[in-house]
Amino acid sequence: MILTLLFFLGASFGSFLTLVLFRVHQKISIIRPRSFCDCCHHPLNIKDLIPVISYLFCRGKCRFCNYNFSSQSFQMEFYLGLSLVNWGLTFDWLALLIEIVMGICYLTDLQELRIYTICPLILITCILPFRLANLISSLFLTTILFMVSFLKKGLGVGDILLLFPLFLFLGLTMSLFFLILSCSLVIIIYLLSQHFIQKKIPFVPYLSWGFLFTNFLIITLS
Ligand SMILES: [Zn+2]
Numbered sequence: 495m496i497l498t499l500l501f502f503l504g505a506s507f508g509s510f511l512t513l514v515l516f517r518v519h520q521k522i523s524i525i526r527p528r529s530f531c532d533c534c535h536h537p538l539n540i541k542d543l544i545p546v547i548s549y550l551f552c553r554g555k556c557r558f559c560n561y562n563f564s565s566q567s568f569q570m571e572f573y574l575g576l577s578l579v580n581w582g583l584t585f586d587w588l589a590l591l592i593e594i595v596m597g598i599c600y601l602t603d604l605q606e607l608r609i610y611t612i613c614p615l616i617l618i619t620c621i622l623p624f625r626l627a628n629l630i631s632s633l634f635l636t637t638i639l640f641m642v643s644f645l646k647k648g649l650g651v652g653d654i655l656l657l658f659p660l661f662l663f664l665g666l667t668m669s670l671f672f673l674i675l676s677c678s679l680v681i682i683i684y685l686l687s688q689h690f691i692q693k694k695i696p697f698v699p700y701l702s703w704g705f706l707f708t709n710f711l712i713i714t715l716s
Contacts, residue, residue, distance in 0.1 A: 500575075501578060502546075502575065504575040504578030505574060507574050508545065509567055511597060512566055512567040516566075519605055531563075533559050534556060536558040545571040549563065550568075566601060580593070580713060583713050586709075588624060592663060600699050603697070608652060621659045628662050632661035657673075660701070671711075676697075676703070676704030
């Protein structure tokens with residue numbers, strides 16, 4: 495029961511976070527107007543705004559004009575809902591902070607194909623004092639990724655900067671597991687959705703899900 499409440503609390507925060515980032519990006523006030531359909535501009539009421547449930551119940555469509563809503567808000571609601579469930583199992587504030595900051599990067603990567611440098615900097619500042627033992631292995635992994643990126647031009651610098659604090663948090667073994675899992679997710683989703691033509695893949699959403707699953711695995715194993 496408590497985990498269900500935590501899920502919906504996290505999902506509500508995910509919905510709010512998506513709204514804030516979308517409106518800041520579009521230069522619209524966060525407070526007014528109330529949420530509306532992007533296509534027919536009909537104001538959405540409570541029935542349309544229940545995190546996760548409304549999107550599933552309406553199959554991602556506007557009830558008034560049948561417009562297909564972007565799944566970004568739904569993805570973020572689900573992601574932060576599960577993040578808070580993870581937190582409820584461990585009370586690990588550091589993991590929760592990572593998942594919230596990753597949530598912000600998730601959305602900016604989807605919307606603008608970029609992340610704000612302040613995000614990895616916040617994470618490094620908060621994680622480093624608690625994970626000094628993982629510094630060398632994290633620097634090692636990050637250097638390898640920078641070299642791969644320089645030679646192959648695959649990963650963006652922002653992605654690698656964001657990976658450094660995650661390596662710090664996870665340590666070497668779980669970092670390798672997390673990298674393999676995240677890359678596998680990219681391959682599976684893109685094979686299924688056949689989005690090969692898109693030149694630049696937003697990688698942070700896959701890293702975010704990869705981190706969430708890895709963190710859940712750590713909780714299960716401990
Ligand atoms: Zn509509």
